[in-house]
Amino acid sequence: MSLLELRDLHITYRSERGDVPAVRGVSLTIDPGETVGLAGESGCGKSTIAGAVLRLLPKQTLIGGQVLLDGEDVYQMKPGQLRAARWTSAAIVFQGALHALNPVQRVGKQIAEAILLHSSHSKQVATQRVGDLLERVGLPPHRARAYPHQLSGGQRQRVLIALALACEPKLLIADEPTTALDVMVQAQVLELLAELQRDRGLGLLFITHDLSVLTSTCERLAVMYAGRIVEDGPSHDVFGTPEHPYSAALARAFPTIGDPASRMNPTGLAGDPPNPANLPSGCPFHPRCDKAIEACSATDVELRQVGVARRAACIHIPVEGGIDRG
Amino acid sequence: MRARFVAGKVFGAFGTLVFVLVFNFFLFRVVNDDPTGKLFRGRNLSQDQLDRRRREFNLDGSKFEQFIAYLKQTMRGNLGDSFLSRRPVTTEIREALWPTIALVGTSTILSMLIGIMLGIAAGWRRRSGTDVAATSFSMFTYSVPDFWLGMVLLAFFAVKWPWFPTGGFEDAGSTATGFSALLDQAHHMALPCITLTLAYIGEYMIVMRSSLLDTVNEDFLQLARAKGLRDVVVRRRHAVPNALLPVVSLSALNFGYVLSGAIAVEAIYSWPGIGQATLEAIRGPDFPMLQGLFLLLSGSMILANLAVDLLYSLLDPRVRGR
Numbered sequence: 170m171s172l173l174e175l176r177d178l179h180i181t182y183r184s185e186r187g188d189v190p191a192v193r194g195v196s197l198t199i200d201p202g203e204t205v206g207l208a209g210e211s212g213c214g215k216s217t218i219a220g221a222v223l224r225l226l227p228k229q230t231l232i233g234g235q236v237l238l239d240g241e242d243v244y245q246m247k248p249g250q251l252r253a254a255r256w257t258s259a260a261i262v263f264q265g266a267l268h269a270l271n272p273v274q275r276v277g278k279q280i281a282e283a284i285l286l287h288s289s290h291s292k293q294v295a296t297q298r299v300g301d302l303l304e305r306v307g308l309p310p311h312r313a314r315a316y317p318h319q320l321s322g323g324q325r326q327r328v329l330i331a332l333a334l335a336c337e338p339k340l341l342i343a344d345e346p347t348t349a350l351d352v353m354v355q356a357q358v359l360e361l362l363a364e365l366q367r368d369r370g371l372g373l374l375f376i377t378h379d380l381s382v383l384t385s386t387c388e389r390l391a392v393m394y395a396g397r398i399v400e401d402g403p404s405h406d407v408f409g410t411p412e413h414p415y416s417a418a419l420a421r422a423f424p425t426i427g428d429p430a431s432r433m434n435p436t437g438l439a440g441d442p443p444n445p446a447n448l449p450s451g452c453p454f455h456p457r458c459d460k461a462i463e464a465c466s467a468t469d470v471e472l473r474q475v476g477v478a479r480r481a482a483c484i485h486i487p488v489e490g491g492i493d494r495g
Numbered sequence: 496m497r498a499r500f501v502a503g504k505v506f507g508a509f510g511t512l513v514f515v516l517v518f519n520f521f522l523f524r525v526v527n528d529d530p531t532g533k534l535f536r537g538r539n540l541s542q543d544q545l546d547r548r549r550r551e552f553n554l555d556g557s558k559f560e561q562f563i564a565y566l567k568q569t570m571r572g573n574l575g576d577s578f579l580s581r582r583p584v585t586t587e588i589r590e591a592l593w594p595t596i597a598l599v600g601t602s603t604i605l606s607m608l609i610g611i612m613l614g615i616a617a618g619w620r621r622r623s624g625t626d627v628a629a630t631s632f633s634m635f636t637y638s639v640p641d642f643w644l645g646m647v648l649l650a651f652f653a654v655k656w657p658w659f660p661t662g663g664f665e666d667a668g669s670t671a672t673g674f675s676a677l678l679d680q681a682h683h684m685a686l687p688c689i690t691l692t693l694a695y696i697g698e699y700m701i702v703m704r705s706s707l708l709d710t711v712n713e714d715f716l717q718l719a720r721a722k723g724l725r726d727v728v729v730r731r732r733h734a735v736p737n738a739l740l741p742v743v744s745l746s747a748l749n750f751g752y753v754l755s756g757a758i759a760v761e762a763i764y765s766w767p768g769i770g771q772a773t774l775e776a777i778r779g780p781d782f783p784m785l786q787g788l789f790l791l792l793s794g795s796m797i798l799a800n801l802a803v804d805l806l807y808s809l810l811d812p813r814v815r816g817r
Contacts, residue, residue, distance in 0.1 A: 223721050255723035269714040271733050273811060282732075283722045316812040332718075 170240045172340040172372040173199040173222060173259065179233030180217050180226065180396075189446045191217045193396040194234070201339060204366060204373040206383030206404060208419065209393035210442040215376045219344040222374075223255050239339075257287050259340040260333040262362075264348055265326035270317040276328045277303075277313025283335040302331040306361060323354035330361065340372040341365075347382060359386055380416075381423045384408045392416045395443050395453035398472065402479030412481035414460045452484065460485060501805065508801045515793040519786045520565050524558070530578070530780045552578055552782075565786070574790070575783030579775065584787035587772060594664050595756040595768030597680070602688050603753055606695035607746050611739075613696070614703025618738070619730055621708060629700060637697025642759035645690040649763060652686060659686045662765035687764040691757055695749070702745055707738040740811055744803045751799025755792040 180192035192214040199205050207215045220226045222236055224243050236243040238258045246254065263269035271279055280302060281295040290298070300310030306327040317325060326346060333341055343362060347355040363386055366373050375387055383390055383404055390404035392415065400413040411417040418438040440457040443449055449456050455465035465484055472480040473488055531548050540548075549555045553564055553575075568575060574584035613633065617626040636644070653661040660666070665679045710716065711734065719729045756770030765771075769788065776784035808814045 220717075225717055225721055252723040252725065255721055257723070261718075261721050263714060263718055269718050271715045271719070271737065272813060273736055274733075282719075282724070286723055318813050 171198045171200050171237070172203075172239065173197070173374065174237040174240075175218070175234070176237065177234040178218070178221065178236060179231070180214070180221055181231040181233075182217075182227070183229045183231065187446060188231070190448075191396055191445055192221070195393070195396075195398055196234075197391060197398070197401075199340065199372045199374055201372055202366075202370040203389065204375065204387040206387035206390045207374060207376045207393060208378065208380050208383055208390065210378055212442050212445065213393045214396040214445070215378075215393050216344055219261060219342050219374075219376055222259055222342060223261065224251060253287070256283055257336045257338055259342055260336065260338040262333045262341060262343040262346045263329050264345045265322055265329050265350075269329055270325065272317055275314055275316055276320070280313070280328070280332045280335050283332065287336045298335075299331075302334055303328070305334070305365075306331045307357075322350055323358065326350060326354075326358050327361070330358070330365070334365065334369075337369075338371075340374065342374045342376070344376045345378070346375075347379070348377070355382075362386065380408060380419050392419065395448055396445060397453075397482065398480075399454070399483070400479075400481040401472075402475070402481075406479060412475050412479065412486060413483050414458045415454050416481075418457075452482075500808065504801055504804045508797045511797050512794060515797075516566075516569065516790065519789045519793075520562055522789070523780060523782055523785050530554075530782065569790075574787040577776075577784045578781040579779055579784070584783045587784060588769070588787055588791060591756075591767060591769045591772040592754070594766055595761070595770065596753065598684055598687055598761070598766060598768060599691065599753045599757055601684070602691035602695060602757075603746075603749055605688070606692045607699050607749075609692070610696040610699025611703045611742060614700040614742075615707060615730070615735060615738075617700070618704040618707030619711065619734070621711070626704075630704065633697035633700040635697075636693045637701065639694075640759075641690060641694035641757070642763060644693055645687065645760050645763040648686050648690055659683075662763070664767050683764075687757075687760050687766055690760050690764075694760075698749075699742060699745065703738065703742050706741045707734060710734050710738040713737070736810075740807070743806055743810060747803040747806055748796075748799050750802075751796040754795040 175195055175197040178192055178195045179190070182189040182191055195214075195218065197205065197207075197218075207218065209215050217226065221232065222238065222243065224236075224246075226232070232244055238254060241250075241254070243251065243254070270276060277296070277299045280299045281292070284290060284295040284298055285292070288295075296313070299313050303310050303312055308324060308327050308331070312320070312324070312328075317328075320328065329346070341362075346362070347358050350358060359382060362373070362375075365371060373387070375383060377383060380390075380392075387404050389401065390407040391398045391401035392407065392413065393399065394415050400407055400411065400416045407416055408420050411420050415438075422437055438457060443453050443456075449466070451464075451466040451468050452458070452461075452470055455461040458465065460483075462484065468484060470482045470484050470486075472482045473486045475481050475486055531545055531552065531554060546555070553561060556564070565575075572585075574588075576582060577584055577587050580587060610633070613629040617623075617629040620626055649661060653659045660683050663683055665676065665683055713734075716729055716733055719733045720726075724732070754769060756768045756773065758770040758774055760766070761768045761770035762774060769791070772784065773788050775781070776788060779785075
């Protein structure tokens, strides 16, 4: 059974200025021990998906499709069931630079809270476990007594990883866990996550805008644009030989180490991501696409099979057997 | 580090108090430097008699001599005698203090508790029925003047339906002691206490609500929810402790105001507290009484500020860490 399965997930935020479709039909599966990267610009809906998995989005948000956690539909669960599933079936590694930790509570207490909530451990056992967890993520156990503001950004990120591991979930959702860190610390945190994933056989959904981070961490990669997956497949293939012009533009935006030409001349992607409340007609990427043809503004292309394990949603990809595969 | 922080705050508070002590003397003399004429207006006193009063009140020497005499006696803990009653100011204040502490203190605590609870209920569910009702209620009581509220309550609950006495601290000529005296005083205190509580609630409610509204979208609440905590636990353990900080400083400062009494409401209900005493002293003008009252008021404000500083460093580790 898959750890997480998204089936044609639609998410629409409701606001006073109208509905905003943030996610428009995303299907994704993560099996035990598998690492999947989800990439895209800000506003493409990737963090919305993280919130949707544990049902953390605002109450009035419209959810279509299904989110199956360990085979159970999260949106059919009773409140008690949902609370029990949170943090045990899947836990989220929040971004440490934001106020993800309660500023007036010691970090050890915040980790212990999750342990005490989901187990019958005594306080002493929980404290012991907090020390072990901190040690595992490379912090001395006595840092449990620190307040968040007394820690550096990298240390806070480690605390958040320890916190996510507190109830031994089988699936970790890392939502931009390295975004605000400097490159050295970023590398350390990535290595730690990769190590933990290997040691514990964790499933990992890694959400970031940084494609180069994903190729080193994830086996599989899904690129999102305007609330949809536009390309997915093995990460080296997607990053190395992108099929969709958008993934190609993302890949080009990062200089290749050892290639002076690309290093001196990383190409960006002109224009801004589209406003989810007012998407362009046809393929939402066509106004920024260098391969766009006239038909692009009229046809909204579904994901098409490219080879064995790859799919991309572009009009230039030949349709296999004449049928769109969604 | 910690001791230096506290010592610095205490030293600052002491300095402010000394300044107030000096300032108080000149403040009232700027307005009217010889109140004997006004104090005995309408009474046919000869120049000779007036001069004797002036000597009695220590108003005959130069400003500087008066000031030195004032400093000397204040240092000895003697605040002088009231011009009006000729009794020591300390005695006058002590007698007015208990009714004020009972009335204003009770109202402050009640309004704080009710206001904070209303603010939490309203801020946690923004735009819900609870929010709309609590906010409208608080806005109304907050914007209505307390003397108006006092008069309306008086008109209905003491005059139209005489459930409560119209004023005073206890029944006239009461000889009751112990519990029955306390009961009688509580009966007299009910209306002014309700008036003040209503008048104060809005401030706490509005500050608590807006502070909680700032907190509800914080990431750490999202994380607390993601952990699987119940909504009420998220609110109690993570949201409220963070949102409470501005309310704590507001409350501590308001406790400083307790000793200054409530001039308008005490006047309406003839409550023999500090507010009434201040009103009478201003009418005099009764210099020693005013000096004493202002010293009390400033002293309690300075203490309240000191308490806020120290309390804040206890509640918010970020303040303490520096």
